[in-house]
Amino acid sequence: MKNYKGTIIQESLIDDRILNDFDFVGFKVTNEEKPEARWHLFTVFASHEDIEKLASNLKPEKWYAHFWSGDDVIAVYPSKTFQFKISDKSTMDKRSGIWKIFKNSS
Secondary structure, eight states, X not given: OOOEEXXXXXXXXXXXXXXXXXXXXXXXXXXXXXXXXXXXXXXXXXXXXXXXXXXXXXXXXXXXEEEEETTEEEEEETTEEEEEETTBGGGSOGGGSHXXXXXXXX
């Protein structure tokens, strides 16, 4: 079941054909003047399995993605994922960097 919603940046992908596995809900190209600086953003619905596959397809540099389903969040980094609940800060892995994003949101 594709019940997680998130955004995938095409430029973050090793092989962008993985986008064919997702259900698209939106698309946007950023407005940078130089075409090579633009990002192609795909808003998608994904299954847990789709998200796990995405982790092995992210370029190893600076890329990551987040997927939400209600209170559940999956943070995707190259070759790993972290799951947590927004309502339960103790489920966030401080090593993942996610804690920094949400620690001041309470």
